[in-house]
Amino acid sequence: MAEDKQAKIIAAALKLFETEGYHTTKVSDIVQEAGVAQGTFYLYFKSKEDLFRDITEACLGEVAETLEKEGTEECGEQMYRTISNVLRVFALNRSILHIIYKHGFASNELKDITERFHLRLMKVVKSQLVQANAYPGYTEEQLEIAAYSKIGMVEKCAYQWFVVKNCGMEYIEIIAHTLVDILDCTAAGRGEASM
Amino acid sequence: MAEDKQAKIIAAALKLFETEGYHTTKVSDIVQEAGVAQGTFYLYFKSKEDLFRDITEACLGEVAETLEKEGTEECGEQMYRTISNVLRVFALNRSILHIIYKHGFASNELKDITERFHLRLMKVVKSQLVQANAYPGYTEEQLEIAAYSKIGMVEKCAYQWFVVKNCGMEYIEIIAHTLVDILDCTAAGRGEASM
Amino acid sequence: MAEDKQAKIIAAALKLFETEGYHTTKVSDIVQEAGVAQGTFYLYFKSKEDLFRDITEACLGEVAETLEKEGTEECGEQMYRTISNVLRVFALNRSILHIIYKHGFASNELKDITERFHLRLMKVVKSQLVQANAYPGYTEEQLEIAAYSKIGMVEKCAYQWFVVKNCGMEYIEIIAHTLVDILDCTAAGRGEASM
Amino acid sequence: MAEDKQAKIIAAALKLFETEGYHTTKVSDIVQEAGVAQGTFYLYFKSKEDLFRDITEACLGEVAETLEKEGTEECGEQMYRTISNVLRVFALNRSILHIIYKHGFASNELKDITERFHLRLMKVVKSQLVQANAYPGYTEEQLEIAAYSKIGMVEKCAYQWFVVKNCGMEYIEIIAHTLVDILDCTAAGRGEASM
DNA sequence: CATGAATGAGAGTTCATTCAT
DNA sequence: TATGAATGAACTCTCATTCAT
Known part of the structure; x- marks a missing residue:
């Protein structure tokens, strides 16, 4: 379950970064696409940039x-x-x-x-x-x-x-x-x- | 004089876009570097993106x-x-x-x-x-x-x-x-x- | 054991409120200092403010x-x-x-x-x-x-x-x-x- | 006019800090009370804390x-x-x-x-x-x-x-x-x- | 009793753009 | 043409609280 949400966020981010670009993609877009809450994002990543660099x-x-x-x-x-x-x-x-x-x-x-x-x-x-x-x-x-x-x-x-x-x-x-x-x-x- | 200001803005933008990047460079940075007022920017360019594309x-x-x-x-x-x-x-x-x-x-x-x-x-x-x-x-x-x-x-x-x-x-x-x-x-x- | 956890939370909170102040101290800081889980806090106290007032x-x-x-x-x-x-x-x-x-x-x-x-x-x-x-x-x-x-x-x-x-x-x-x-x-x- | 807005912000903040307290008072409350826009606040003060300390x-x-x-x-x-x-x-x-x-x-x-x-x-x-x-x-x-x-x-x-x-x-x-x-x-x- | 992952409302701050002078 | 104070929408990130296990 835990791994699940993190994976979902990564998948969503990967997709959005590719189609929309890093700057156009809001954290709110990512979590919406991933189907998790805004706060959940920061459970797994220090910041949007952090996630981007990780990926x-x-x-x-x-x-x-x-x-x-x-x-x-x-x-x-x-x-x-x-x-x-x-x-x-x-x-x-x-x-x-x-x-x-x-x-x-x-x-x-x-x-x-x-x-x-x-x-x-x-x-x-x-x-x-x-x-x-x-x-x-x-x-x-x-x-x-x-x-x-x-x-x-x-x-x-x-x-x-x-x-x-x-x-x-x-x-x-x-x-x-x-x-x-x-x-x-x-x-x-x-x-x-x-x- | 008019051409002068526009040229100054372009030169300033070129320098800042190269060293800092487009997203990191603020319009306020450009006009400061160019030595003109904030509003002057919009006499010559429709938007920051417009200037970037022009350049x-x-x-x-x-x-x-x-x-x-x-x-x-x-x-x-x-x-x-x-x-x-x-x-x-x-x-x-x-x-x-x-x-x-x-x-x-x-x-x-x-x-x-x-x-x-x-x-x-x-x-x-x-x-x-x-x-x-x-x-x-x-x-x-x-x-x-x-x-x-x-x-x-x-x-x-x-x-x-x-x-x-x-x-x-x-x-x-x-x-x-x-x-x-x-x-x-x-x-x-x-x-x-x-x- | 039960009393124990409550006492630990109070002790941790007292220490943190004194050194860091009420607003700077997060519930997560308190439970970490007390060595209990986040949720445990709410078994003993209605809210962070409640604990503060109690103390x-x-x-x-x-x-x-x-x-x-x-x-x-x-x-x-x-x-x-x-x-x-x-x-x-x-x-x-x-x-x-x-x-x-x-x-x-x-x-x-x-x-x-x-x-x-x-x-x-x-x-x-x-x-x-x-x-x-x-x-x-x-x-x-x-x-x-x-x-x-x-x-x-x-x-x-x-x-x-x-x-x-x-x-x-x-x-x-x-x-x-x-x-x-x-x-x-x-x-x-x-x-x-x-x- | 410039001095005017700053003074209005200070007056509004003073009133709100006194009646509501620093933490309860939001920047949005201050600017609303002062009758200026949210961004105007940051024209005159680096941050909410900065204003508080200044006052x-x-x-x-x-x-x-x-x-x-x-x-x-x-x-x-x-x-x-x-x-x-x-x-x-x-x-x-x-x-x-x-x-x-x-x-x-x-x-x-x-x-x-x-x-x-x-x-x-x-x-x-x-x-x-x-x-x-x-x-x-x-x-x-x-x-x-x-x-x-x-x-x-x-x-x-x-x-x-x-x-x-x-x-x-x-x-x-x-x-x-x-x-x-x-x-x-x-x-x-x-x-x-x-x- | 105990856990800790999940939540989501809400805050401070930024900055491109406008407009009265 | 030139100014720069003023704007306000939008964004990231925080954290007290909840709840399924």
Whole structure:
């Protein structure tokens, strides 16, 4: 019962933050949607901002964890698998993607959380690039650029197709395939370029 | 004199929206920073949101216009020039980049504006890809994916280096160089891949 | 066990009302301090105000009763004994003195209680003055003035030394001695004055 | 006009704090009584507590200042004049006396203010006692006791007659006369007593 | 008797906007 | 055009009290 109400509040908030945005959503809206009393909200959350940060942190943490658990494999294959994995995770967590795009990565409320998330993501991607020896001869900074740019491309596509166009998981394949094709990740292409 | 006050208000708002964010910035803060009276604000702007949208639209319009004016040139070269051009434009307009990252691309206040902006950008990039015949055999949708992913990577890098790390224009070169290297844009690389 | 919980609540409330004040002290603070559940509070007290009034009335009743039991004796001696008795009672009950000074004699919650207490005190003092024939020729009103003023001086001193300065019972002597000296209570002094 | 609204708010608050008490009086009550809008309140006062403290400090400051300005004169006469002066000041400022008795000298909101006030008063009284050489041979502490006890008696009588019984200024004479009579301030009385 | 999760009325405060000067 | 005092709707958060277990 106790857990029940808290879960209801979180579900209601998630829905409203996504459709209406954080600032437009009143605590009274959340509790009404959750079917609990106004005071009940403050039994489980210190403040509206607290709930917002809790939700965001939990969702992003889940996303990051999933991605960190992915094993790194051989080059060409790995790139495709990694990208489609990230796309799938974002497709499944499109709500949080939507919320962040609605509220701002660097918003006063979420700044630190999304910064940590992006750093975590960047490190995962960079270490995969290093392990796969995808870009031999790159400086640390260049590897960081490569990592952030990959995050940027996947994120933007995920947002466009899964949130804006509201497409389903069947789009993962075509997007991942195209991204891999665009990226010069075959031994041939890169080998020649770096020679 | 009249123009003067309006300009002062815009400058003050731009500064505060960037450092404090839209919701945290009060109209009273803006007029104080601008050195005008509270009522003066409403001589030039219908509302706080109106000013915010005006500013955002004007800045993004400038960015888009600059990019649309770029001529499309030969392949390998063109990719580098386009990317560094976009990076330079973002470096020069880091304020609006910051504001949007702070406030959210899909925020209730800016949603339509940023959507139009991204569409405009996407079309420019796509038409460049088509003209350069960079990805022969791609469907319209794949070209869109290619375009959005390039926007995503450049945007994320621009945000990371010019806003978060607050780097100067000297970083344009290294970022553009790395992005070109990552993207499989040489005739050789793509030729083999599409064969 | 039952009595136990009630006593614990009263003790906790007494402590918190004294240190934090009535309005600042929440029912949740009281039950936490007492180590009982929130609901238990309402098994023993109708409301927070009810408890507050109960405590105050009981403490002040005890003080008044003690003073009423004092026998009246011969003049000079009696004055000293009465004053030192009152001082001792206040020193022992400094908590309630503190609470009332913190909350207000005429507060909405205590007004009637303190008024009754002061009336009771005044009557005791007045009757002592009458019995001792301390102020022959005084009208009823003058006797009342004499009584209230004595209450006022003892009360203020008790508050200053026992609550504000937190002095111990050893101060009773010096204060009582000084007060007696100030008051013109010797037969000689008064006799001459009234002649 | 500006001063006007602030004055209206202060007047309304003074009235309501006196009749209803600080905690019972809502900001909405004050602005309604003052005939201004809710927001106007915060144009002039940081918070409800701020207004309360402002009012109290101003009133008590006025009382203290008036008393400090009194010149010290010859013994017997001086005692009567001082006492009747204090009584008159309290009679004229019965509102603040009422408010403090209602809210508590040591309340969280006023503690520091009333403490400063009492200290100021005590010093005035003590220095008068010293100048008049009223109590030769008294230690500093005994002089303090004498001072506080006089404050206590006058204050209590002022409260009883001017606030509780709501008597007029014509009572100053009878009270002052009685208090002087009670206090052993004639050279004769004290001389004999201390011999 | 005892619990503590749930309640909901209500308070103080903020701030975008207006309008008389 | 410019001012800035005045407005009042709206919001978050508190906390005494209740009641099903």
